[in-house]
Amino acid sequence: MSSEFGIDDLKRILAEGAGGESGLTGDIQDVTFEDLGYDSLALLETGTRIGREYGLEFEDTAFVDVDTPRDLLGVVNAHLLDHAAGS
Numbered sequence: 001m002s003s004e005f006g007i008d009d010l011k012r013i014l015a016e017g018a019g020g021e022s023g024l025t026g027d028i029q030d031v032t033f034e035d036l037g038y039d040s041l042a043l044l045e046t047g048t049r050i051g052r053e054y055g056l057e058f059e060d061t062a063f064v065d066v067d068t069p070r071d072l073l074g075v076v077n078a079h080l081l082d083h084a085a086g087s
Helices: 007-017 040-054 069-085
Strands: none
Touching: 007 040, 007 069, 040 069
């Protein structure tokens, strides 16, 4: 498993949460989740799926200020770095 969580990883997890194909194509990193059709509940579910797969635990508020996939990637990758460093 890669030490970095990338946009393709996020697209895959979003597709799994949607029950198959997410329809997310192209450069979506700076498109808001609202414009992509994902609400706060979908983001919480996405965070849960990421946590399970990557062995991470997120605080309940970890995704409150996450508006775009780029924001989410930043949160997840910061947690991955902390996890790798043993914090």
